[in-house]
Amino acid sequence: MKIIYVTDIHGDRSKYWWVFEAAKEKGAHAVINGGDMLPKEGDLHTDQKEFIDGFLDGYFAEYEKAGIYHFGYLGNDDLRIHDTCFDRICSKYFRVVNLAQARFKFGLFEFIGMNWVVDYPFQLKDRCRKDKKDYVFQKQFGPGLLSTEQGFEELPNWFAYASKLRTIEEELELLPKSKNPSQAIYLIHMPPARVGLDMCQSGETVGSQAIYRFIEKTQPRLSLHGHIHESPSRSGVWKAKIGKTICVQPGQLRGNALSYALIDLDDMKMERFEVPLAVGLADR
Numbered sequence: 001m002k003i004i005y006v007t008d009i010h011g012d013r014s015k016y017w018w019v020f021e022a023a024k025e026k027g028a029h030a031v032i033n034g035g036d037m038l039p040k041e042g043d044l045h046t047d048q049k050e051f052i053d054g055f056l057d058g059y060f061a062e063y064e065k066a067g068i069y070h071f072g073y074l075g076n077d078d079l080r081i082h083d084t085c086f087d088r089i090c091s092k093y094f095r096v097v098n099l100a101q102a103r104f105k106f107g108l109f110e111f112i113g114m115n116w117v118v119d120y121p122f123q124l125k126d127r128c129r130k131d132k133k134d135y136v137f138q139k140q141f142g143p144g145l146l147s148t149e150q151g152f153e154e155l156p157n158w159f160a161y162a163s164k165l166r167t168i169e170e171e172l173e174l175l176p177k178s179k180n181p182s183q184a185i186y187l188i189h190m191p192p193a194r195v196g197l198d199m200c201q202s203g204e205t206v207g208s209q210a211i212y213r214f215i216e217k218t219q220p221r222l223s224l225h226g227h228i229h230e231s232p233s234r235s236g237v238w239k240a241k242i243g244k245t246i247c248v249q250p251g252q253l254r255g256n257a258l259s260y261a262l263i264d265l266d267d268m269k270m271e272r273f274e275v276p277l278a279v280g281l282a283d284r
Contacts, residue, residue, distance in 0.1 A: 001107055002027055006260040007034030007189070007226030008252040010077065011051050014277045015258045016059055023068050026262060030068060030106065034226040035075025035115050035189040044079050045151065052085050060089065060096045073100035075189050076117045076227070079147035080126040099187050103176035109221070109265055110178050113187040116171050117227060118208050125158060130167045131210050137162075169210035184220035185265070191225040196237030197249035201230050215242045222265070225249040232259070238272050246270075 004023050009015040023031050037056075038048040063070045070093075074086055083100070090098040097104045099113025119128040119137060125144040130137075137159055144158030155161050166174070168190070178184035191197040191207045192215055198207030206228065215223055223245055232238040232251035238261070239248045246268060250261045256277045263270040 001029050001109065001265045003030045003032055003263050003265060004028045004260055005032045005034065005224050005248060005250060005263060006252075006258070007224075007250065008036045008075070008229050009033075009258075010036055011039030011048075011055075013055060014256070016055075018258055018275070018277055019260060020059070020062060020066075020068075022260070022262075024066060028068060028262070031063070031070050031072075032111075032187060032224060033070065033072030034187060034224055035073055036077045036226065037072060037074055038078040038082070040077050045081070045147070045149075048079055048082050049085055052082060052089055056086075057089050057092070060093050064093045064095050067095070069095045069097065069106065071097045071099050071104065071106075071111055071113070071187065073098055073113050073115045073187070073189075075115055076120075076127045077124065079124075081147045081149055101171075101175060103178075108183055110180065110184045111187060112175055112178060112184060112220075114171060114175055115189045116168055117190040118168055118206070119162060120206070125155065125162070128162065129165055129171060130162055131208050132167050132169045135167070167210065168208055169214075172210060172214045178218070178220065181218055181220050184218075184222075186215070186218075186220050186223040188223060188225055189227050191227060191231070191249050192223075192242065192247060195240035195242060195247060196235040197225055197231055197240060197247060198228050199231045199235040199237075200228060201234060203234070212242060215245050215247065219243050219245050221245070222263070222268070223247045226252070229254075232272070239270065 090096045103112045118131045123145045144155040145152040192212035193207035229252040
């Protein structure tokens with residue numbers, strides 16, 4: 001079974017269509033989108049919802065026609081207030097699956113997703129959690145914000161608020177359990193610590209210790225990550241191993257270029273691609 005894995009394309013329609021065409025050309029059975037699917041700029045309350053209704057609905061319809069599955073979820077830059085809308089659109093199609101905190105059996109394989117991330121300095125906190133109970137917060141760039149239907153709610157004390165939420169470590173334990181880890185593929189937006197998939201432009205590494213330990217303990221066939229766009233180019237690492245598990249983080253390129261991974265789940269051969277995009281592809 002072949003899959004294309006892409007992540008962090010933030011509403012770039014050219015990248016969306018290129019991935020779809022690549023899936024057809026390369027005979028992929030499924031495209032896996034690792035989160036941060038919606039536009040990052042503009043009025044996020046309006047523009048992100050319009051992207052789901054006005055673009056993703058028709059985009060997913062093309063997958064249905066082509067007989068290709070699409071698995072994915074919204075990420076930390078995608079407002080949580082749009083989760084219901086995204087789930088509604090996914091539910092229209094037999095081959096489109098919202099993997100947020102969910103499991104889906106596909107052929108011999110189980111796909112299990114989680115889109116919570118370890119807290120960061122940025123203000124939007126919709127999907128942020130402490131990594132573990134003893135997590136030390138980073139210096140923040142401003143007050144924490146949560147999305148609501150009326151706009152953003154400012155949190156007077158984000159640290160205190162976050163301390164009442166489940167940690168990443170606890171969220172991982174609540175995921176649907178794999179019946180056969182050797183055939184399980186975890187889609188976890190946040191990368192693990194320690195293996196080079198989490199390096200920021202500054203050289204700082206920000207991966208999750210809890211995710212590393214979960215993979216080390218669970219030993220799935222494959223784990224797919226994203227979140228830190230520049231990590232592969234900065235660290236030189238886009239795939240790594242934790243025990244027997246192969247972990248993949250293809251990153252994402254800026255501008256008119258796309259990065260993605262092509263993975264054969266049967267023999268676990270995989271390749272990362274960096275491709276320039278044709279002008280006008282978004283106008284399809």
